[in-house]
Amino acid sequence: MNIILTIVHIFGLVTIGFSGLMTTCWLASLFSDDGATSAFFDGTLITLLFGLLMFLPTLRTPKKVSRQAGFLLVAMTWSLSPVFCTLPLLLQFPELSFVDAYFETASGLTTTGATILSGVDTLPMSINLWRHELNWIAGMGIIIFAVAILPILGIGGMQLYKAETPGSVKESDLPPRIAQTAKALWFVYAGFSVACIIALRMAGMDWFDAVCHAFAAMSLGGFSTHDANVGFFNSLPIEVVLSVFQLLAAINFATHFIALRKRSLNPYFDDVEAKSFLLLVLSSCVIAAAVLQNAGTYPDFFTALRHASFNLITIATDCGFATQDFNQWPIFVPMWMLFLSCLSASSGSTGGGIRMIRTIILMKQARLEMFKFIHPFAVRPLKIGDTVVKNDIVTSVMGFIFLYFICIVILVFTLLISGLDFITAFSAIIACFNNAGPGLNLVGPATNYSILTDFQTGVCTFAMLLGRVQIFSIVILFIPEFWRK
Numbered sequence: 432m433n434i435i436l437t438i439v440h441i442f443g444l445v446t447i448g449f450s451g452l453m454t455t456c457w458l459a460s461l462f463s464d465d466g467a468t469s470a471f472f473d474g475t476l477i478t479l480l481f482g483l484l485m486f487l488p489t490l491r492t493p494k495k496v497s498r499q500a501g502f503l504l505v506a507m508t509w510s511l512s513p514v515f516c517t518l519p520l521l522l523q524f525p526e527l528s529f530v531d532a533y534f535e536t537a538s539g540l541t542t543t544g545a546t547i548l549s550g551v552d553t554l555p556m557s558i559n560l561w562r563h564e565l566n567w568i569a570g571m572g573i574i575i576f577a578v579a580i581l582p583i584l585g586i587g588g589m590q591l592y593k594a595e596t597p598g599s600v601k602e603s604d605l606p607p608r609i610a611q612t613a614k615a616l617w618f619v620y621a622g623f624s625v626a627c628i629i630a631l632r633m634a635g636m637d638w639f640d641a642v643c644h645a646f647a648a649m650s651l652g653g654f655s656t657h658d659a660n661v662g663f664f665n666s667l668p669i670e671v672v673l674s675v676f677q678l679l680a681a682i683n684f685a686t687h688f689i690a691l692r693k694r695s696l697n698p699y700f701d702d703v704e705a706k707s708f709l710l711l712v713l714s715s716c717v718i719a720a721a722v723l724q725n726a727g728t729y730p731d732f733f734t735a736l737r738h739a740s741f742n743l744i745t746i747a748t749d750c751g752f753a754t755q756d757f758n759q760w761p762i763f764v765p766m767w768m769l770f771l772s773c774l775s776a777s778s779g780s781t782g783g784g785i786r787m788i789r790t791i792i793l794m795k796q797a798r799l800e801m802f803k804f805i806h807p808f809a810v811r812p813l814k815i816g817d818t819v820v821k822n823d824i825v826t827s828v829m830g831f832i833f834l835y836f837i838c839i840v841i842l843v844f845t846l847l848i849s850g851l852d853f854i855t856a857f858s859a860i861i862a863c864f865n866n867a868g869p870g871l872n873l874v875g876p877a878t879n880y881s882i883l884t885d886f887q888t889g890v891c892t893f894a895m896l897l898g899r900v901q902i903f904s905i906v907i908l909f910i911p912e913f914w915r916k
Contacts, residue, residue, distance in 0.1 A: 434499065434500045434503075436489045436492040437489070437492050437500055438500055438503055438504050438507060439485050439489050440485065440486060440489035440490070440492050441504055442485060442504065442507055442508060442511070443481075443482050443483070443484070443485025443486030443487075443489065444482070444486055445482075445508055445512065446478060446481055446482030446485060446486075446512070446515055447478075447479060447482035447483065447486060448482075449478055449482075449512060449515055449516060450475050450476075450478040450479035450482055450515075452564055452568060453471055453474055453475040453478060453518075453519065453561070454471075454475050455560075455564065456471050456519065456557040456558075456560050456561045456564065457471035457472050457475055457557070459556065459557045459560050460555065460556070460557035463555075463556050463557065465555035465556045465557055465558075466555050467519065467523050467555040467557045467558055468557075469522070470518075470519045470520075470522035470523035471519050471557060471561075473518070473522055474515075474518035474519040474522055477515075477518055478515045478518060481515065499913065499914060502904055502907055502908055502913075503908065505900055505904045506900065506904060506905055506908060509540065509541070509896055509899060509900055510896055512540060513533050513536040513537040513539075513540055514533065516536035516539070516540065516561075516565060517529065517532035517533055517535075517536050519557075519558065519561055520532045520535060520536065520558070523555065523558060528885065530885045530888050530889060530892075531547045531881070531885075531888065533892060534547055534880065534888050534891065534892050535547055535548060535562070536565060537892050537895055537896060538654075538892075538895060539562050539563075539565030539566050539569065539652065539654060540565050540569045540572075541569065541783075541866050541895040541896060541898070541899040542566055542569050542570055542573070542650045542651050542652040542653070542749075542781060542783070542866050542899075543652070543653070543751065543862075543863055543866040543867070543868055543895045543899075544566070544647065544652050544653020544654050544750065544751030544752075544866075544867075544868035544869075545653075545751070545862065545863060545868050545869065545874070545879070545880050545891070545895075546654065546879050546880065547879055547880050547881040547883075547888070548879070548881070549658065549879065549881060550658065551655065551656060551657060551658050552656070552657050552658055552663075554656075556639065559643060559656045560639075560642075560643065562654045563642070563643040563644075563646040563647055563652070563654055563656075564646065565652075566646050566647050566650040566652025566653075566654050567624065567646035567647075567649065567650050567652070569650055569652065570620065570646075570649055570650025570651065570652065570680075570781040571617055571620055571650075573650075573781050573899075612685075615688050616684045616685065616688060616779075618688075619684050619687045619688045619691065620649065620684060620781075623649055623676065623679060623680070623687070624645055624646065624649045626676075627645035627648055627649055627672070627676045628641045628642055628645040629641075630672045630676070631644055631645055631669060631672055631673070634666065634668040634669045634671075634672050635664065635666050635668060635669060636664065636669060639656070640656055643655070643656050644656070644661070644673065645676070647750070647752070648673050648676045648677050648680065648750065648752075649676060649679075649680050649781070650680070650781050651677065651680050651681065651748055651749050651750040651751075651776070651780075651781045651782050651783075651866070652750065652751070653745070653750045653751025653752050653867075653868040655752065660752055660753045660754065660876065661673060661741070661752045661753065661754050662753060662754040662755065665754075667737060670737070670741045670754060673741070673745075673752060674740065674741055674744045674745075677744055677745055677748045677750050677752075678709065678712070678744060678748065680748065680750075680780060680781050680782070681708065681747075681748035681749070681775065681776045681777060681780045681781075681782045682699075682702075682704075682705045682708065682777050682780055683702065683704065683705065683777045683778060683779035683780055684779055684780060684781075685779050686698050686699060686702045686705055686777075686779075701816070702777075703791065703815055703816050704777045704778065704787045704788045704791065705777060707787055707790075707791060708775055708776070708777055708787045711771070711775060711787075712743070712744060712747050712748075712771065712775055715743055715747065715767065715771060716736065716739055716740040716743050716744065717736070718767075719739035719740075719743050719764045719767065719768075720732060720735040720736035720739040720740070721735075722761055722763055722764055723735040723738070723739055723760060723761070723764060726760075726761045728760055728761065738754060738755050739764065741754055742754060742755055742757050742768065742876075743764075743767075743768050743771070746768040746769065746771065746772050746867055746868075746869075747768060747771035747772055747775040748772075748775060748776055748782055749772050749775075749776050749782040749783045749784060749865050749866050749867040749868075750782075750867070750868070751862075751866075751867050751868020751869055752868075753869055753876035755876070756875060756876055756877040757875075757876060758871050758872065758875030758876060758877060765858075765871055766871075769858060769861045769862065769865075769867070769870075769871075772784055772861065772862070772865040772867040773785055773861065773865055774786070774787060774789075774790040775787060782866075783864075783865045783866035783867070783898050783899065784864075784865040784866075784867075784898070785831075785832060785835055788815075789828045789831065789832060791815060792813070792815070792820060792824070792825060792828045793828060793829065793832060795813050795814075795815065795820075796813055796825055796828075796829070799811060799813055813825060831901070831902065831903065834902050834903070834906060835902060838864070838894075838897060838902060839860055839861065839864055842860045842864070842890060842893070842894050843856050843857050843860045845890050846859065846860060846887055846890055846891075849884065849886055849887050849890070851873070851883075851887060852872060852873075854871050854872040855870065855871065855872040855873040855874055858870030858871035858872065858874065858875075859874045859880070859883075859887075859891055859894075860890075860891070860894050862874070863891045863892075863894040863895045863898065864894045864895070864897065864898040865898055866895060866898055866899055
């Protein structure tokens, strides 16, 4: 019983926090007189009331969280928070179904960036601000999830970073306590966000667009204030700024913190994951540009490189912006972009998917298995940099990747049986599971997810949530032995 009360207490506090976040949009609506003031006022009161009803009666509950409670809390936070976040949308747009409203807010909180809304340009300013605030606060939440929540599940914050990024993040490089580590990484995240806002303003955006797109870029959320997305601006400087900050957001924030603290670029060169990520993505930009030019999609290589680079970077980093309808490109390029979304982002970043470090470990393990086949009596450990990767980490990575692909297969077949064509079903699940945003065909960058039925929208929403919490946090709840332990 204490476990349930503890979870209710903590979730009540989270809900109160969302009411505070909602208040900022209420003030923005009041100031701009955009017609959504009552929706945010009522939504704030309802959310605050529910939060207090959960928080206050459980004040005397012991705050110690067991591993079972930790998993359940993670699942509840990511799945129930969007329910309260739908209130401004439902109150402002009564014709909007709950399923669609939940999809929109879940997309924001999982930093997916997929949308069911049309006429985004004409939305009340506060509604657009709300969508982007969800992106930004979720980006911070992902960092906390990595260093403060996951340790509850049996692995410490410093141990987590050393396990996911062996050889690049040392215990002595980060503050010793989880709370201090979280604050340090938040500082980096907020600092980069401010820098991105200023850079976008200098590149030609107005302040509101700059704030919203900076929030979406740093969280790798991908929401925009325009139906045409970043293509609305048709600006190379804006695309360059967003590309740079998306790449930064897809690198481990612990690496950023260490580089800033040491005032040196050496931590980036020492980070095997960051180097592999940048090499893969940037070389892919050149290859994609060559394919587009060869196919006659664009008249010259520079134009092809511009459009290929921005759209490939934004999908590979799991952000989800778009400047072109890449659904019309030669199929190799958009499929390669979706493939990169599965594995490019670094651990400790705001991106999704398998993460680059797991990809590196899997490739090295495959190479090691071939070496053992040739030299069966040789002893060679798996190493990343100068660090030996323990067998239990390798086993965990292999188990995660197996679950990752099995979940995708099941979800794709679920959409296929609902009547969708293969390209739409496959790309929608890949995009949602990796929190990358737009897919192909019916859910391509020139359209949105509003074309899906409520059942199909629900499947995509579940894919977002499952991908965001890295699978284990949800799947483990359905294992009876976990609750008996």
